[in-house]
Amino acid sequence: MGGAGVTSAPGIAPGRVHLQAGEILCEQGRPALAAYPVRTGGLKGVYESQLGWRQVSRFFMPGDVPGLEAHDAPAYGISVVALQDTECCVVPIEAVQAGLANAELRAAALDIFRRQTRRQSELLIAIGSMKAAQRLAMLLLDLAGEQARRGVADSVLTLTMTRNDIASYLGLTLETVSRLLSRFRSAGLITVRHRLLRIVDEAGLAAVHADPERVTLRGPGVD
């Protein structure tokens, strides 16, 4: 981990970056020089608080644009790290600004921002007042939904992130996530093997998301 990163380049020119798992795309607090539309792969956004707490604050998939949130800020608000082999475009900040002058593009960008902030709000609610099972169900449905929104009509998800990343994102521990996945599986809602996950019963997952009691950590599993 802790690859050279991209920001080491003296001047940012348009182009492409290729990252391997663990390599850093951009670092929180560093000057925001570019946005990085994701072409392939996946990344996580990590926020580090003033006291040094770290938390995964979002996941980036193809089509997402890490660094775009900072378009009018002097520095990146989060660090972004590749979860797997990843290719991103590099759009210098001036180009972003220029693009945002175009009304159509600006509208699109605002739309992205809105979806993002709504997501953040839902996450806050989830972490603040939902039980572990609900949070995880929500994430799975969300990931599946995003995949669908990108045109992939497949109920099989490839989790690019570790259990630890998921746990951090959801405000849980990795053990809890692991247990919950097992329980979802034995409840017939999903199948999981390592990073490969298939949603078997989407409605059931949605029910779990809505109803805390539906699948708990203890209690009788499905025999």
Next chain:
Amino acid sequence: MGGAGVTSAPGIAPGRVHLQAGEILCEQGRPALAAYPVRTGGLKGVYESQLGWRQVSRFFMPGDVPGLEAHDAPAYGISVVALQDTECCVVPIEAVQAGLANAELRAAALDIFRRQTRRQSELLIAIGSMKAAQRLAMLLLDLAGEQARRGVADSVLTLTMTRNDIASYLGLTLETVSRLLSRFRSAGLITVRHRLLRIVDEAGLAAVHADPERVTLRGPGVD
């Protein structure tokens, strides 16, 4: 509760609004017609998720500008409710837009946005990975800090919000908040009586914020 609100007016004209505790300044999802700089009083921002979960997402004090976040959105992202007698200015959305054309004002607005999003991120961290005592300590320090930032050099806070609001904001229950306040008091960190709170040992509170073990719910209090 559920007063007529301000948005019932057919057209928004510049001016003032006066709200009593419980009255609604603006409602999530309704068209964003104005921003409302707070002159006196205090309000809470409430986000309602798609499944109907509600959570206090922030508090507004004099100097804050509810509705400003929505300056480029079609609708308010949260509902804002007065916690006490409150007076706000009314700045129609067009005026906001016009003002934002001014470079100086825009910089100021961006600054506000940045502080806001940083706050949200810290809140997410807090709720996601800190213990109850840490969260509450954080809130108290934050409130005191805001008060100081507004030039009030007084260690006495007047909590305009109920324990329930605090609990919702921190992702806890009101009982937990109450207990914790009592414990902080018996630990000599604060004095509380109803809505009046004095921070006695700021460094101690900061220590609690940093260290989970410092003040717990059970365990021996200070005799």
Next chain:
DNA sequence: CGCTTTGTTGAAAAGAGTCAACCCCGGTGG
């Protein structure tokens, strides 16, 4: 092929939630 990282599972402990009783205070109306 062994080593490290990642994931699973179990048992025990702790933190926070739930349920319920009670207090305090301000307001209202007799």
Next chain:
DNA sequence: CCACCGGGGTTGACTCTTTTCAACAAAGCG
């Protein structure tokens, strides 16, 4: 003036979820 009422707050006992600690299995990588 006082009794009653109700919202907000406190506190206690108990329950339950989640964390913590720990051992172990599986997979990826040199």
